[in-house]
Amino acid sequence: MAIRAFGALAQDSRLEAFRLLVRAGEEGLPAGEIARALFIPHNTLSSHLSILAQAGLVTSRRDGRSIIYRIDFEGTRTLLAFLIEDCCQGRPDICAPLLACVQPVGCGPANTSDKGVAS
Amino acid sequence: MAIRAFGALAQDSRLEAFRLLVRAGEEGLPAGEIARALFIPHNTLSSHLSILAQAGLVTSRRDGRSIIYRIDFEGTRTLLAFLIEDCCQGRPDICAPLLACVQPVGCGPANTSDKGVAS
DNA sequence: CCAATATGTCGATAAGTCTCGATATATGGA
């Protein structure tokens, strides 16, 4: 559900963990490494990660003693699609500028000229 | 800030109000009408709307006795851009399918064939 | 099997959010 996903991202540590995992890509990262990177006690992070997982934004698999967390691109894409469909509902003209801004560069750090955007 | 926006959308009544305002478009809707549509007491809705406003997702203007709320497309687009840039960071291949899914139809309810997606 | 490592679960406290009645403010009309 979208609400759960929004709620999962509406918290500093979780948003940071999510971004870290996005950058980590397909390989993912072990929980401990994320905890160290974000200076969060392992048990606190553990509950944050399970919230992200329940929201369908990350997945986990065990690898030896570690548990590797990885972005769930499918779920993330679902959330984006929900936002985009909601946002564009019936009015392509409005959403177009956004897509135009992202598309040309091929989804990368994009056209940084007109961005005061991310922070 | 993105966290505030995610938090604003992470609540049932607020997400519904937001979607309603998206559909209402440029004209917007008076607070009272939203309250009636969602069966929410006006004071409860009022605080929800101010949370959406603080998150930069809606704006308000007075019109006679009513206060008209309207989607802040700029802010909404900013949120989307944040998600897309985070999601695609360095890997266009991954985000492309999403955009492909939305673009062809021109941002509408899209290509419903391959979606078991939103829920 | 035991110890070490890596995570997860439980439980309590602190902090924050949701909801709604009561009250306050702003506008328009008589």
Add this chain to the structure above:
DNA sequence: TCCATATATCGAGACTTATCGACATATTGG
């Protein structure tokens, strides 16, 4: 000015979330 309408703000109770210590579970190597 007085009343009705439309919203906003305040404040309290109920509920939810965040954090972290203590303990539990799973894996590897000796």
